[in-house]
Amino acid sequence: MPEATRNADQNAAEVRYNPAEIEPRQQAKWDADASLYAAEPHSSGKPKYYVLEMLPYPSGKLHMGHVRNYSIGDALARYQWMNGFNVLHPMGWDSFGLPAENAAIKNNTAPRKWTLNNIAEMRKQMHRMGLSYDWAREVTTCLPAYYRWNQWFFLEMYKRDLAFRKKSRLNWCPKCNTVLANEQVVSGHCWRHEDTLVEQRDLTQWFFRITRYADELLDGLDKLEGWPEKVRTMQRNWIGRSEGAEVTFAVDGCTDNMSITVFTTRIDTIFGATSLQLAPDHPIVKHWASFDGELAPAVEEMLAQQKTARDTDALGELPKYGVPTGRFAINPFNGERLPIWIANYVLSGYGTGAVMSVPAHDERDFEFATKYGLPIRRVVAPNLDTDDLPLPYTDKTEAVLIDSGEWTGEPVLEALEKMAKHAEANGFGRATVTYRLKDWGVSRQRYWGTPIPIVYCEKCGAQPVPESQLPVLLPENVDIADVNGSPLSRVPEFVNTTCPVCDGPATRETDTMDTFVDSSWYFYSYTEPKNSSAPFGSDEANYWFEIDQYIGGVEHAILHLIYSRFWTKVMRDIGLIKNSEPATRLFTQGMVIKNGAKMSKSKGNVVSPDDMIAKYGADATRMYALFAAPPDRDLEWQEEGVAGISRFLSRVYRIVMKYAPALRSSDHGITQEALSTAGQRLLRKQHQTLAKITLDFSGRWHFNTCIASVMMLVNELVASESAMDSGEVSPTTQRELFRSLTLMLAPFAPFVAQELWEELGNEGVVFRQPWPKADAELAREDEIEIPVQVNGKLVNVVKVAAEADVEAIKAIAHADEKVAGRVAGKTVVKVIVVPGKLVNLVVK
RNA sequence: GCCCGGAUGGUGAAAUCGGCAGACACAGCGGACUUAAAAUCCGCAGACCUUAACCGGUCGUGGGGGUUCAAGUCCCCCUCCGGGCACCA
Numbered sequence: 034m035p036e037a038t039r040n041a042d043q044n045a046a047e048v049r050y051n052p053a054e055i056e057p058r059q060q061a062k063w064d065a066d067a068s069l070y071a072a073e074p075h076s077s078g079k080p081k082y083y084v085l086e087m088l089p090y091p092s093g094k095l096h097m098g099h100v101r102n103y104s105i106g107d108a109l110a111r112y113q114w115m116n117g118f119n120v121l122h123p124m125g126w127d128s129f130g131l132p133a134e135n136a137a138i139k140n141n142t143a144p145r146k147w148t149l150n151n152i153a154e155m156r157k158q159m160h161r162m163g164l165s166y167d168w169a170r171e172v173t174t175c176l177p178a179y180y181r182w183n184q185w186f187f188l189e190m191y192k193r194d195l196a197f198r199k200k201s202r203l204n205w206c207p208k209c210n211t212v213l214a215n216e217q218v219v220s221g222h223c224w225r226h227e228d229t230l231v232e233q234r235d236l237t238q239w240f241f242r243i244t245r246y247a248d249e250l251l252d253g254l255d256k257l258e259g260w261p262e263k264v265r266t267m268q269r270n271w272i273g274r275s276e277g278a279e280v281t282f283a284v285d286g287c288t289d290n291m292s293i294t295v296f297t298t299r300i301d302t303i304f305g306a307t308s309l310q311l312a313p314d315h316p317i318v319k320h321w322a323s324f325d326g327e328l329a330p331a332v333e334e335m336l337a338q339q340k341t342a343r344d345t346d347a348l349g350e351l352p353k354y355g356v357p358t359g360r361f362a363i364n365p366f367n368g369e370r371l372p373i374w375i376a377n378y379v380l381s382g383y384g385t386g387a388v389m390s391v392p393a394h395d396e397r398d399f400e401f402a403t404k405y406g407l408p409i410r411r412v413v414a415p416n417l418d419t420d421d422l423p424l425p426y427t428d429k430t431e432a433v434l435i436d437s438g439e440w441t442g443e444p445v446l447e448a449l450e451k452m453a454k455h456a457e458a459n460g461f462g463r464a465t466v467t468y469r470l471k472d473w474g475v476s477r478q479r480y481w482g483t484p485i486p487i488v489y490c491e492k493c494g495a496q497p498v499p500e501s502q503l504p505v506l507l508p509e510n511v512d513i514a515d516v517n518g519s520p521l522s523r524v525p526e527f528v529n530t531t532c533p534v535c536d537g538p539a540t541r542e543t544d545t546m547d548t549f550v551d552s553s554w555y556f557y558s559y560t561e562p563k564n565s566s567a568p569f570g571s572d573e574a575n576y577w578f579e580i581d582q583y584i585g586g587v588e589h590a591i592l593h594l595i596y597s598r599f600w601t602k603v604m605r606d607i608g609l610i611k612n613s614e615p616a617t618r619l620f621t622q623g624m625v626i627k628n629g630a631k632m633s634k635s636k637g638n639v640v641s642p643d644d645m646i647a648k649y650g651a652d653a654t655r656m657y658a659l660f661a662a663p664p665d666r667d668l669e670w671q672e673e674g675v676a677g678i679s680r681f682l683s684r685v686y687r688i689v690m691k692y693a694p695a696l697r698s699s700d701h702g703i704t705q706e707a708l709s710t711a712g713q714r715l716l717r718k719q720h721q722t723l724a725k726i727t728l729d730f731s732g733r734w735h736f737n738t739c740i741a742s743v744m745m746l747v748n749e750l751v752a753s754e755s756a757m758d759s760g761e762v763s764p765t766t767q768r769e770l771f772r773s774l775t776l777m778l779a780p781f782a783p784f785v786a787q788e789l790w791e792e793l794g795n796e797g798v799v800f801r802q803p804w805p806k807a808d809a810e811l812a813r814e815d816e817i818e819i820p821v822q823v824n825g826k827l828v829n830v831v832k833v834a835a836e837a838d839v840e841a842i843k844a845i846a847h848a849d850e851k852v853a854g855r856v857a858g859k860t861v862v863k864v865i866v867v868p869g870k871l872v873n874l875v876v877k
Numbered sequence: 878g879c880c881c882g883g884a885u886g887g888u889g890a891a892a893u894c895g896g897c898a899g900a901c902a903c904a905g906c907g908g909a910c911u912u913a914a915a916a917u918c919c920g921c922a923g924a925c926c927u928u929a930a931c932c933g934g935u936c937g938u939g940g941g942g943g944u945u946c947a948a949g950u951c952c953c954c955c956u957c958c959g960g961g962c963a964c965c966a
Contacts, residue, residue, distance in 0.1 A: 297966060864946090
């Protein structure tokens with residue numbers, strides 16, 4: 034503030050807190066120092082700390098969810114700087130994707146232009162919020178400098194058979210006009226269109242073989258102790274590992290040695306199998322239906338019914354029904370001849386699409402067998418003598434096999450293993466593991482994404498684009514309004530090329546990559562975004578990784594967070610990095626809601642961050658986002674609450690400005706002096722507050738209570754104004770109190786903290802000062818109040834010396850009048866004293 | 878059906894290791910300042926009963942049971958809400 038204005042303000046009755054003036058002025062000063070938020074070289078000697086918030090999709094406007102996410106990350110980054118870490122705190126843009134195409138069609142703007150404009154707009158908003166990003170490391174995924182490495186990774190994966198092409202049944206969103214990965218289907222609907230049912234289509238597409246890492250992705254979860262249990266559970270469910278066995282049944286009387294392989298988790302019950310059930314789209318069913326005029330319509334009908342049910346997400350509610358095929362299979366364990374059925378509850382997409390039906394020991398098989406009168410044969414019981422328990426009997430922990438030939442008497446858990454081995458030794462089966470996780474389909478029939486670097490030659494087939502020809506540039510000026518097929522297929526100059534092998538005519542792949550490819554490795558790019566010969570340098574990545582703290586919404590628990598774990602393992606196997614997981618700690622913040630519902634345009638309950646900042650300032654808006662609820666819980670946005678934080682900051686501003694001029698001009702030397710009672714009380718509160726904030730930053734992150742404790746400190750300072758005015762609290766103590774107050778505010782309200790830091794006559798940037806150390810001795814109370822209970826009910830609160838021992842406390846409690854009144858005429862049976870906590874007298 | 882969270886005043890919430898339930902705020906009420914209002918400052922504030930008032934008492938953390946001198950917190954059972962998986966063989 035210019036000297037003249039300051040003097041004028043001092044003459045006024047009161048200096049008003051004016052964030053609209055303070056914040057842009059401080060921001061301009063910070064902007065002048067390009068190195069302010071820059072990560073330092075490895076040689077800095079400081080320990081590194083990589084704090085990362087999930088990069089946004091550049092929709093054009095920040096929403097409150099962003100504000101909350103970034104306020105948490107920013108507070109942590111600033112705190113770690115103050116603790117002497119070399120902090121990496123970058124930001125970027127997940128900028129490929131469908132909304133750019135939709136906007137392009139609607140507004141007649143090219144996706145690239147629309148996207149880059151939005152980025153500029155959002156960068157401006159982040160700047161106004163005062164977020165501490167190292168913009169020199171900004172990553173924009175839709176630019177060739179970035180997406181060329183997507184193509185490079187694709188080729189690396191192709192070399193390792195991790196990228197491959199196959200025909201399969203895929204999810205198709207009719208609104209997106211493209212294929213979706215399984216992870217992008219939420220309860221049968223498109224992840225981007227909650228109201229749109231996903232259809233199934235048979236298409237030839239590119240896949241990433243994430244299933245090769247299924248076990249490692251699953252086992253790694255146990256070691257991710259810094260991740261929320263919820264996210265780990267969701268990923269475990271998603272991977273869906275199931276141990277069991279495959280058993281091959283020969284088809285009876287079949288001239289061409291046909292067989293059917295079933296998957297079962299209960300091979301021990303195979304002597305109880307009374308039929309085989311096949312999915313209606315099992316290959317052998319298709320084969321039979323092709324010449325069996327009776328079977329074909331039944332199969333058709335069942336398929337149609339399954340499709341309808343799947344489309345409405347009601348697969349589980351379909352009444353069970355089946356059709357006998359008239360064919361029989363031979364149980365390899367006992368030679369028994371079992372009827373083969375097709376059944377609508379058997380799914381082709383899981384296991385082998387065929388099951389053995391054991392009605393006595395499986396709920397579904399029991400229901401089915403009862404309906405069709407199939408035999409029900411018990412082969413497992415708690416022991417050899419009890420066989421009158423209700424069916425189906427599914428317990429396997431304390432059960433043995435009965436009526437199972439040579440296996441009779443064998444405990445179930447042992448039989449599972451032995452019988453699988455037996456099957457393998459005799460060539461009709463083996464122990465196996467089935468996963469729910471499927472390979473990641475990455476082809477998208479859209480324009481605004483990374484072109485897949487493959488060309489098709491009539492002579493040489495599918496060929497990878499040579500690395501030297503990367504990037505395959507995404508052409509501009511493409512007609513994207515026509516939704517039939519991939520837009521790139523309508524650009525002849527893109528499509529027509531030459532074969533890298535034979536130099537003959539060839540055509541390019543016209544699908545683009547799923548946008549989740551971009552976000553699978555972007556955080557590595559931050560370590561060296563300007564590398565032009567590799568996606569990033571290994572030394573850089575090995576220095577910064579793993580991410581120390583990753584912060585984002587829980588909605589990515591099984592999309593981004595499983596893909597990026599997969600990608601990290603692939604990069605490790607390529608030799609680019611050493612770590613096997615991307616992030617040591619993950620924090621998933623709660624949603625921002627308004628009137629009990631998630632903010633959305635359709636509900637009309639959206640609160641604009643711009644409005645909040647314009648009205649109350651960035652400090653108050655950010656601080657409210659941290660104060661209103663612990664960060665992992667949903668936060669109800671109440672504007673009155675922001676106003677409350679603004680009032681609190683005004684109070685801080687007023688009291689500091691009141692004393693700052695005198696403190697600024699007085700001697701800065703530390704004088705040895707006896708502390709007054711008031712001074713001691715205030716310093717005690719200060720160090721208690723400091724200890725609380727320091728503890729919370731170490732992991733619990735309940736910034737709401739941190740801010741509450743700063744409020745208590747400020748309340749105490751306000752209440753002590755007369756003691757400060759009179760000099761009872763010395764200027765030295767005052768200076769220390771206000772100095773540390775600004776330091777404590779720095780992570781949460783950096784603008785006003787900086788302003789007051791300067792007003793107090795300090796040099797430099799407040800959030801580069803060392804975080805003050807909480808002094809346990811200063812924080813210690815001399816005298817504490819402890820409750821006295823009689824039979825567990827509170828009777829009085831007595832004051833005792835902080836270090837009082839059990840006997841002393843007992844004596845004080847007994848001496849208390851109120852307590853004596855309660856105890857009179859009764860016998861004290863027992864006295865419980867918890868030093869520092871309470872006294873409880875048990876009387877009769 | 879299986880798995881993971883959650884439920885505390887009018888509202889957001891606090892109680893981190895079994896030890897005073899409701900810190901800190903918001904909204905509300907009362908007061909000071911003001912011609913007035915805003916802003917600011919000071920104070921009250923879980924519910925119920927009792928009292929003229931003070932005092933005093935009872936109940937109270939979704940419900941029911943239990944362990945304990947002591948339970949929002951631990952154990953068992955249940956309800957409701959949010960989320961994930963699901964005819965997964």
